[in-house]
Amino acid sequence: MGRGDLSDAECELIGPLLPPERGRWARPAGDNRRFLNGMLHVLRVGCPWRDMHERYGKWNSVYVRFRRWAEQGVWDALLQTLVELGLTDDWQHTIDSTSVRGHVSAAGGKGGLVRTLLVDHAAALRAKNHARCDNQGLPLGFILTGGEASDYTAAEPLMEIPVAAPKALLADKGYDGDRFRESLLIRGILPIIPARSNRKVPEHPDYRRYRNRNRVERMFGKLKQQRRIATRYGKTILSFESFLNLAAPPYG
Known part of the structure; x- marks a missing residue:
């Protein structure tokens, strides 16, 4: 073996x-x-x-x-099934993104970032992997965008991933916005998000709990130990997302 x-x-x-x-x-x-x-x-x-x-x-x-x-859809179903088996900690979830450098030959191809997401070649080579993880840093789902996309644009899609709702959501100030905060509160989720510097009435989250946000950073670090995740070699979104779902379960 x-x-x-x-x-x-x-x-x-x-x-x-x-x-x-x-x-x-x-x-x-x-x-x-x-x-x-x-x-x-x-x-x-x-x-x-x-x-x-x-x-x-x-x-x-x-x-x-x-x-x-x-x-x-086997790889999507594999990750979703493992989540549904109750292997996750839903006390609080975390969302964040990380840049993924594409190989020089990864920008082209039918079904690639350039043609599917209508981004330019430079943005395609700087793809962003937006992720949501549980309280133990286990991945729950991913959203792939071009490298120029704002983190805030992927916030709602990440929360629409079909998993159990947490008691709280941890995120950095890039996700600070009234609409997103209201959406979380309607779902019964406490937003633990620091305020942007230009907010007139800043929010003050529980910073002791906010320290746990580093778990999503450690999750990205673990995922990028797999070289197909650290660098995007695949030409299509389907291939890269499939490798993400394959890398997410606790094996390998």
């Missing part, structure tokens, strides 16, 4: 959530565990699919299964 491959305990948790594969043209289907380990290898080391280690089988077979599962 290679470094970063799934353990038996992790396979017992993840295995039933993956779709069964049937052989095509009278050939037996490969083992899902071996294929998933190959995907995790590419995620971790950031290599092209063609350079995937041979112990995981043919690179094209692993890539085709990864892409097929992405188009079927």
Whole structure:
């Protein structure tokens, strides 16, 4: 077993959530565990699919299964199911964003940032990954935008991620806005957000609780240990978001 491959305990948790594969043209289907380990290898080391280690089988077979599962929504469902299993801490959630530098060949391609989000090539190479995490720093969902997008524009989409509502939401002053604060209070969520410097009547949050906001920063740091997350090599949004969802569960 290679470094970063799934353990038996992790396979017992993840295995039933993956779709069964049937052989095509009278050939037996490969083992899902071996294929998933190959995907995790590419995620971790950031290599092209063609350079995937041979112990995981043919690179094209692993890539085709990864892409097929992405188009079927398997990776989105995997993260959502793990969240629904009650593995998260919903006392308070945190939202934030981080910049992701794109590889020089990642801006083009059908379904890429340039054509899908209607941003220019410079913004596409400086993509932003907006994320929401629980009180323990476990990812709950992601929103991908161009690098010039404001954090505030992704605040409501992040709160619409179908997970349990927390008691409080932690965010930095980039998310300070009357409309967003009112939206949180209507949902029964206490906003713990410092005020912008230009606010006439500044809000004073509980700064002792606000110190826990560093958990989202640590989450980004852990995710970026996977080189396919630290640098966006994929040409399409679907591929990068699929790798994000693959990196989010507590394995690897």
